[in-house]
Amino acid sequence: MTKYSGYCGKFLRVNLSKGIITEEELPGKVIEKYIGANGLGAYYLYKETEKGVDPLGENNKLILFTGPLTGTIFPSSPKIGIFSKSPLTGGFMDSYAGGHFGAELKFAGYDGMIVEGKSEKPVYIWINNGEVELRDAAEYWGKSTTETREAIKKEVNDDLIRIAVIGPAGEKMVHYACIMVDGTHAAGRGGLGAVMGSKKLKAIAIRGTKNSIKVADEEKTNEIVESIFEEVRTNKVMSETLPTFGTTTATLANNSTGILGTRNWQTEVFENAEDISHIALKEQLFEKTLSCFQCPVRCVHYCKIKEGEYKGLETMKPQYETVYSLGSLCGINDPKVIAKANYICNEAGIDTISAGVSIAFVMECFEKGILTEKELEGIEARFGNGKAVIALLEKVVAKEGIGEFISLGTKRMSEKLGKGTEKFAIHVKGLELAGHSIRGYKGMSLGYAVSNRGGSHQDMRHIPERSGQFDRRSIEGKEQLVVDITSTTVIRDTFTYCAMVEGVIGRVGLTEKHVNIINAVCGFDFDLEELKTIATRILNLERCFNIREGMDRKDDTIPGRFMTEPIPEGPSKGMYTPKEELDEMLDKFYKLRGWDENGIPLQETIKELGLDDIVKDKDLRS
Amino acid sequence: MKETNDHKDYIEVTVEFLSSLKEGIGLKDRKVKVQLTKPYTLQHLIEVLEKLYPKLQNKIKDSNKLLPYLLIAVNGYEVMPGTLDKKELSTGDEIMISYLGVGG
Numbered sequence A: 001m002t003k004y005s006g007y008c009g010k011f012l013r014v015n016l017s018k019g020i021i022t023e024e025e026l027p028g029k030v031i032e033k034y035i036g037a038n039g040l041g042a043y044y045l046y047k048e049t050e051k052g053v054d055p056l057g058e059n060n061k062l063i064l065f066t067g068p069l070t071g072t073i074f075p076s077s078p079k080i081g082i083f084s085k086s087p088l089t090g091g092f093m094d095s096y097a098g099g100h101f102g103a104e105l106k107f108a109g110y111d112g113m114i115v116e117g118k119s120e121k122p123v124y125i126w127i128n129n130g131e132v133e134l135r136d137a138a139e140y141w142g143k144s145t146t147e148t149r150e151a152i153k154k155e156v157n158d159d160l161i162r163i164a165v166i167g168p169a170g171e172k173m174v175h176y177a178c179i180m181v182d183g184t185h186a187a188g189r190g191g192l193g194a195v196m197g198s199k200k201l202k203a204i205a206i207r208g209t210k211n212s213i214k215v216a217d218e219e220k221t222n223e224i225v226e227s228i229f230e231e232v233r234t235n236k237v238m239s240e241t242l243p244t245f246g247t248t249t250a251t252l253a254n255n256s257t258g259i260l261g262t263r264n265w266q267t268e269v270f271e272n273a274e275d276i277s278h279i280a281l282k283e284q285l286f287e288k289t290l291s292c293f294q295c296p297v298r299c300v301h302y303c304k305i306k307e308g309e310y311k312g313l314e315t316m317k318p319q320y321e322t323v324y325s326l327g328s329l330c331g332i333n334d335p336k337v338i339a340k341a342n343y344i345c346n347e348a349g350i351d352t353i354s355a356g357v358s359i360a361f362v363m364e365c366f367e368k369g370i371l372t373e374k375e376l377e378g379i380e381a382r383f384g385n386g387k388a389v390i391a392l393l394e395k396v397v398a399k400e401g402i403g404e405f406i407s408l409g410t411k412r413m414s415e416k417l418g419k420g421t422e423k424f425a426i427h428v429k430g431l432e433l434a435g436h437s438i439r440g441y442k443g444m445s446l447g448y449a450v451s452n453r454g455g456s457h458q459d460m461r462h463i464p465e466r467s468g469q470f471d472r473r474s475i476e477g478k479e480q481l482v483v484d485i486t487s488t489t490v491i492r493d494t495f496t497y498c499a500m501v502e503g504v505i506g507r508v509g510l511t512e513k514h515v516n517i518i519n520a521v522c523g524f525d526f527d528l529e530e531l532k533t534i535a536t537r538i539l540n541l542e543r544c545f546n547i548r549e550g551m552d553r554k555d556d557t558i559p560g561r562f563m564t565e566p567i568p569e570g571p572s573k574g575m576y577t578p579k580e581e582l583d584e585m586l587d588k589f590y591k592l593r594g595w596d597e598n599g600i601p602l603q604e605t606i607k608e609l610g611l612d613d614i615v616k617d618k619d620l621r622s
Numbered sequence B: 001m002k003e004t005n006d007h008k009d010y011i012e013v014t015v016e017f018l019s020s021l022k023e024g025i026g027l028k029d030r031k032v033k034v035q036l037t038k039p040y041t042l043q044h045l046i047e048v049l050e051k052l053y054p055k056l057q058n059k060i061k062d063s064n065k066l067l068p069y070l071l072i073a074v075n076g077y078e079v080m081p082g083t084l085d086k087k088e089l090s091t092g093d094e095i096m097i098s099y100l101g102v103g104g
């Protein structure tokens, strides 16, 4: 048992091939070096997988970890981190989901679990406080995420259990299948649902009532918690905007500054943005707000379509990223179509960002005559055609015919098609791009390019450039900005507080605030320099995972469109990031990080960070 | 051609309130046209808006200082915090005021 507070001190190892479940201690030395979710996920994934492991094979692992804040009185920190080698990128993938699942796991007595092997038949993991078993899931195979959740609740006769589940897309190993958590959240990115499906693991269900998570210094923790509650209460974004509109206010704000991805990023001004604004969504969809464990913000919206063809359909959110990917990016101006598409994704278990970007790619191929109506099985995949979006999504879920092709994601689709399509295949390292412009923010150009998971907006953050605090039109100093912001986001994902409250805790660079939080909750004695080293260690370990898989500088790039085609209209007209600019930023960034010119961590960097116990020279130089 | 500010008693600009800024300040439309006398600066525009919509102050300021998470853009260009008094406006300018959203 660990001496540190905020932990259960143990995790589960579930071997699906052998049907064996064991408990393992979470060693104090590992906690001190990696702290929580992101850190522990990177450590165990690196240590326990071999170079070249098949993401959908028996030897890949699916790793779940909470952070030390999860399940404590610390607000807005509900996240469960899920880690694996991604079938979409072939590299390190981490994705985080809110809800109550993470806290419930700790209340059941575990900080996380490592799922390995492959079951012969569909199963689910049932964790009932300290008792854990594999249960038959044959009758749930093929069912939607909601149907499965409801059926498992019935089976265990408990409506309050927490469940992570895959849908038919995960079972069929759609490369961007996600894991739905608690029905309200998704570990969306990078195809972790496909990894779960490859293991024939339909769900993980938890009842946790026996364990409570103590903090080390109650007085200090209470002081910090109170100050965060006060900030949430007085901050207009957290007390007004997020509970009223979620993150959907970004649609109009991005559009009016000319950085809203539209029609597969052919332009960044959407003439129909008003139709899919936060106001339109609120009027046409939003019913009530929900919240994650111990979160005063309540940014989650339960929706019901109020009229039209899909009247009565109930779904969660959609948030801004979905309005972008399945809305403006596909030229869709009807919130009801976006909600219906969001519903299909949630029920089948698909990442809405990757799904929307993949469909937008298909639409551009169709309009350019690269894919014909016949090849698309009669679907007229023009931008703006809502029926086409729905029909294509349904084909992806079925993974049949053209759906099987689209289920591969944009990178593989463009590799198969050729004909110059790689220029407008909108992904980084195979992960489809989130809704924050590469061309419109020089810092995001670099941040996306070097992100270990690829086209994620959760590593580099756009907000400091957005505010005008850093000039988004200049490359000046952006290498340092990316270092500072990504150090903060990796610690956010290691402690597991939500991205929505990162403004309260600090976005650009780690500060004493981060140190005070973790010391008060866990009883560490870290100083700021030590915490910075931990952040750098975790980021480097993820990087080493990717290098071991064969990635290097050639993969730290952005889609061709953004390097050669300036934004054609609107307030950001003319902006793009030519290759020379990206190269200049990369050179400076690698130097700051202690990597060679090919983006590979130097031996002294590995040593200084204390990674030489698991990262071997041959992993990086072969 | 863009009009200059010379020889005029006032200029007219459009202000768009995004995020939840419009809620509760007595505005019907999100976009309003505002006439601005000299000085034609963004700083002065904010002062005029506060007079026109008294409840706005509470939404954009704390202890009489603009909120650090306020996003102000003129014709799509974000204005650096602390430079509002230097930002000159002209007739026809479009000003967007929003909170910095998380957007993800």
Ligand code: SF4
Pocket: A076, A077, A078, A098, A099, A290, A291, A292, A293, A295, A296, A297, A298, A299, A300, A498, A499, A500, A501
């Ligand atoms: S801000 Fe929203 S997503 Fe984050 S913890 Fe709170 S309710 Fe959950």
